[in-house]
Amino acid sequence: MDSNPDPSPDNHYAIFLRGVNVGGINIKMAELKRALIQLPLHSVGTLLASGNIICRAALGPGELKSTVEKCLRDSFGYDAWVVVLTASRLAELIAACPYPADSGEQHSYVTLGSDPDILAELFALAEQLPDADQVSLGPEAMAWQAPVGGTLESPFSKLSAKSRYKSSTTTRNLRTLVKVRDALARL
Numbered sequence: 001m002d003s004n005p006d007p008s009p010d011n012h013y014a015i016f017l018r019g020v021n022v023g024g025i026n027i028k029m030a031e032l033k034r035a036l037i038q039l040p041l042h043s044v045g046t047l048l049a050s051g052n053i054i055c056r057a058a059l060g061p062g063e064l065k066s067t068v069e070k071c072l073r074d075s076f077g078y079d080a081w082v083v084v085l086t087a088s089r090l091a092e093l094i095a096a097c098p099y100p101a102d103s104g105e106q107h108s109y110v111t112l113g114s115d116p117d118i119l120a121e122l123f124a125l126a127e128q129l130p131d132a133d134q135v136s137l138g139p140e141a142m143a144w145q146a147p148v149g150g151t152l153e154s155p156f157s158k159l160s161a162k163s164r165y166k167s168s169t170t171t172r173n174l175r176t177l178v179k180v181r182d183a184l185a186r187l
Contacts, residue, residue: 011058012087012187014180015068016112017051017080018170025078027051035075039067043187047180052172054184061086065114081167083112085140087184094177097143098135101174106145108174111160113140115168122165129155143174 019025020032029046032053036044042056057064061084072080085093099108113119116139123142126134134144134156146154160169172180 010086010088011056012184013053013055013057013061013064014085014087014090014184015053015055015064016083016085016170016172017053017072018082018166020051025076027076031076035071036068039071045183045187047183048176050172050176051170052176052180054180054187056187079167081114081170083114083140083168083170085112087181087187089140090177090181090184093137093141094174094181096137097174099143099145099174101178103148105148107148107151108143108145109151109171110137110141110143110174110177111169111171113142113169116140118165118168122160122169125159126156129159131155 020027029049033044033046036053036055040057040059044053044055046053059067065082065084068082068084069080072078072082093110097108097110099106101108111119111122113122119140119142123134123136126132126144134142136142144156146157151157160171
């Protein structure tokens with residue numbers, strides 16, 4: 001649907017898929033793009049193999065979320081969940097993150113949420129963990145760090161992997177978010 005794209009930056013979106021190409025849900029990015037271009041989206045692109053989509057759309061964030069989730073469920077047969085951010089909001093979240101995108105000792109992550117109450121609950125629980133080091137970036141995001149080589153074993157990673165958070169959160173390395181932001185700027 002690349003004809004007649006809306007040029008407004010307010011309609012530039014980042015869509016983050018939950019659990020793609022991990023845990024048995026394998027989708028080739030070319031197949032993902034083919035499915036998404038059937039929707040009322042423009043300039044659809046994918047980044048990396050972890051379910052990062054950029055596009056333009058005349059839909060609002062909520063409608064875009066439900067439209068993409070239905071497309072993924074119908075096209076790939078899995079219980080799909082996504083988090084949708086405008087380009088400007090993604091840029092604000094990255095700017096608010098106090099952690100470096102690159103460090104030899106720590107990886108910086110941002111957990112994104114589509115349900116502010118669930119993310120607030122997760123943040124409150126995370127503050128009780130030993131060596132808690134996370135920062136709320138807003139109602140839809142929190143940043144945290146894990147030692148290089150120890151992400152999956154970190155207490156926060158284990159907490160956020162619980163099924164309660166599966167349908168409303170997804171986590172990305174801060175470097176990935178920077179790449180998505182930069183790709184959106186080129187749309």
